[in-house]
């Protein structure tokens with residue numbers, strides 16, 4: 001049975017630096033949650049607290065209704081940003097060791113290592129030491145390490161950074177597959193197009209505070225919309241008097257407007273038509289990247 005991972009009002013300071021400030025959100029069973037924010041926003045700190053390797057100054061992390069203790073921690077698959085494999089240990093032996101550490105029998109560990117190394121395309125490297133592998137392959141091993149014990153939750157810190165496109169596809173498929181079995185999956189990333197494509201919900205963190213949470217569609221719906229209007233006879237400033245509308249440019253009868261989310265675009269169309277013919281009228285909703293910029297610079 002799968003449970004929600006709840007981050008409930010966590011705060012964390014490092015000396016004078018406030019890394020997290022009363023941060024709350026949840027990751028639900030079967031969803032992939034994208035955790036995005038600028039460098040130093042607090043993503044790694046949050047994930048380390050979620051796993052229990054770092055303690056919060058206040059607040060709590062729960063899986064279902066149980067606080068994350070040692071027992072719960074064993075059910076989490078974690079991929080740390082600083083990675084954390086033993087460089088001189090052989091890939092297969094290391095993965096089997098980690099699986100057993102999380103409670104699998106020797107036989108189950110061996111079976112699981114075989115299955116995941118095959119799935120992640122590293123089955124021919126199990127006899128090599130980790131440091132003999134390319135960085136991308138080391139990352140595949142790191143993902144295998146997060147998966148071999150069949151975790152109830154996946155917490156992955158920048159799992160996609162440095163991967164080639166094929167590895168990105170494999171990683172994406174695996175995360176979707178795990179989510180489909182009901183596992184809550186959270187990962188941090190700076191690759192917003194990937195986040196937009198893969199995640200059911202996204203949280204944008206800035207300066208240790210959650211600034212926006214929702215589906216990509218919900219987040220895009222809260223941003224300003226751009227409207228491109230081609231009305232050759234419209235005078236300069238024809239839209240100035242409209243509430244919630246800003247003129248970005250007006251060149252050769254073509255006006256680019258920014259509309260606050262509450263503005264009815266049909267009202268703009270009527271206003272434009274009063275000036276003469278309207279040849280083009282197209283709406284552009286912000287991408288996740290544009291939303292991100294808007295939110296973190298607000």
Ligand SMILES: Nc1ncnc2c1ncn2[C@@H]1O[C@H](COP(=O)(O)OP(=O)(O)OP(=O)(O)O)[C@@H](O)[C@H]1O
Pocket residue numbers: 014017018019037038039040041042043044045046
């Ligand atoms: N061990 C530490 N000692 C002091 N300050 C720290 C420590 N770890 C993190 N910080 C600070 O806490 C804040 C949050 O850092 P964190 O690593 O959680 O951010 P992040 O969102 O993961 O960044 P990035 O995208 O660059 O990985 C930053 O200001 C960082 O400098």
